[in-house]
Amino acid sequence: MEAPDIPRLLRDAIRSEGFVRAGFAGAARHRGDSRWTRIAVRPVVVRGERLFQFEFFDERQSFAKNASDPAALLAEALAVGFSNIHVECAGERIEIRTSRKGKVHVSREAIAAGGAAEGHNRAKEHPLREGLPNRLLEIMGIATPDGRIRASQRAKFTQINEFLKQFDHVLGASGLAEQDRPLAILDAGCGSSYLTLALHHYLNEVLKRPANILGVDVNDAVIRKSMERAESLGAAGLSFACGPIGSIEERADIVVALHACDTATDDALAQAVRSDAKLILSVPCCHKHLNRQLKAEGPSEALRPILRHGILRERTADILTDAFRSLALRVLGYRVDVVEFVNLEHTARNVLIRAVRIPDGDVTEFVKEYRELKRFWSVTPYLEGVFGERFRRLVG
Numbered sequence: 001m002e003a004p005d006i007p008r009l010l011r012d013a014i015r016s017e018g019f020v021r022a023g024f025a026g027a028a029r030h031r032g033d034s035r036w037t038r039i040a041v042r043p044v045v046v047r048g049e050r051l052f053q054f055e056f057f058d059e060r061q062s063f064a065k066n067a068s069d070p071a072a073l074l075a076e077a078l079a080v081g082f083s084n085i086h087v088e089c090a091g092e093r094i095e096i097r098t099s100r101k102g103k104v105h106v107s108r109e110a111i112a113a114g115g116a117a118e119g120h121n122r123a124k125e126h127p128l129r130e131g132l133p134n135r136l137l138e139i140m141g142i143a144t145p146d147g148r149i150r151a152s153q154r155a156k157f158t159q160i161n162e163f164l165k166q167f168d169h170v171l172g173a174s175g176l177a178e179q180d181r182p183l184a185i186l187d188a189g190c191g192s193s194y195l196t197l198a199l200h201h202y203l204n205e206v207l208k209r210p211a212n213i214l215g216v217d218v219n220d221a222v223i224r225k226s227m228e229r230a231e232s233l234g235a236a237g238l239s240f241a242c243g244p245i246g247s248i249e250e251r252a253d254i255v256v257a258l259h260a261c262d263t264a265t266d267d268a269l270a271q272a273v274r275s276d277a278k279l280i281l282s283v284p285c286c287h288k289h290l291n292r293q294l295k296a297e298g299p300s301e302a303l304r305p306i307l308r309h310g311i312l313r314e315r316t317a318d319i320l321t322d323a324f325r326s327l328a329l330r331v332l333g334y335r336v337d338v339v340e341f342v343n344l345e346h347t348a349r350n351v352l353i354r355a356v357r358i359p360d361g362d363v364t365e366f367v368k369e370y371r372e373l374k375r376f377w378s379v380t381p382y383l384e385g386v387f388g389e390r391f392r393r394l395v396g
């Protein structure tokens with residue numbers, strides 16, 4: 001039988017109308033010198049033009065390249081020699097596996113159509129859309145029955161939409177999109193569950209990616225309200241529990257925490273670490289714990305002009321707390337980005353910590369940085385008490 005022409009098969013599938021996504025992963029068979037550990041491909045629409053986005057992942061970060069013709073980037077991806085390649089098109093999934101001996105096996109399977117590229121792209125730009133009747137937004141009290149966003153809820157609507165966009169951005173990088181069991185998600189400090197309900201809807205209904213979500217909050221009243229909302233929606237796979245974050249140990253692939261107060265954010269990160277979560281998205285709230293440890297005279301004379309002013313000391317503590325959090329996650333093997341969540345006009349608490357678990361990276365430098373940051377400021381962040389023995393041994 002004639003050997004399959006893999007480059008051609010892939011080129012045709014990626015260029016096809018119904019192309020949804022492709023992924024390259026697994027031990028490189030014929031090139032030991034490539035830095036790429038994984039490559040994800042998807043169609044995007046930029047200024048009305050349909051392009052192909054190739055996202056190249058190394059041990060620490062990812063680099064996205066767009067092209068109107070996928071041929072050159074595809075050749076680059078194939079040159080790495082990944083052992084597993086999959087392509088999803090409307091109605092078909094193609095798997096290409098290369099054995100250790102170089103034998104190539106191609107399998108094709110019919111699947112339910114996963115939505116056209118532009119539809120997916122539109123959903124990414126506006127995960128929750130306004131102007132159309134939407135039961136979810138109505139039940140959350142964000143929109144009127146005819147789909148208009150209530151003026152008082154505009155900021156909430158924007159925050160949720162931005163969070164979902166960020167979520168979508170890193171879901172691909174985590175490798176979880178390919179997992180064949182439903183995603184297990186913990187929303188730590190879920191409050192009235194705006195985000196919990198929206199995330200559940202977005203994954204299950206828009207992306208058609210089965211996901212179970214548990215919302216946890218210490219406040220009994222908001223948990224009762226969340227349960228009522230979930231019941232009104234008739235949504236399966238949504239549950240809620242009342243208690244402090246960390247008290248309900250539930251395995252989670254993904255942990256989200258939107259504006260969990262002060263050290264509750266650290267408790268959420270700690271639970272994610274214990275659960276070996278592949279993905280963490282956290283927008284911290286107030287930062288009181290470290291602020292109490294900062295002195296007006298500061299760790300160095302050069303910082304005195306900043307730290308003598310209460311408001312500037314408070315903001316320094318905010319930055320320092322999130323720097324410790326990001327660094328601690330790096331020490332524990334996460335690739336971390338700290339980005340602006342939404343424009344300041346929507347919330348002053350607008351720093352998003354995005355962390356994706358990466359296997360076996362070298363963390364020596366991060367351990368050094370952590371110790372040095374701690375030594376310089378003479379502070380002990382709250383997270384050290386909750387991140388566990390392994391973390392304390394690493395940085396101790």
Ligand SMILES: C[S@@+](CC[C@H](N)C(=O)[O-])C[C@H]1O[C@@H](n2cnc3c(N)ncnc32)[C@H](O)[C@@H]1O
Pocket residue numbers: 188189190191192193194195216217218219222243244245257258259260261264267285
């Ligand atoms: C500002 S609200 C944010 C709610 C929700 N995540 C949102 O963005 O709409 C913070 C929530 O965290 C909860 N919370 C604070 N500390 C907590 C803890 N240690 N354990 C569980 N929930 C906590 C509060 O009860 C509150 O509902």
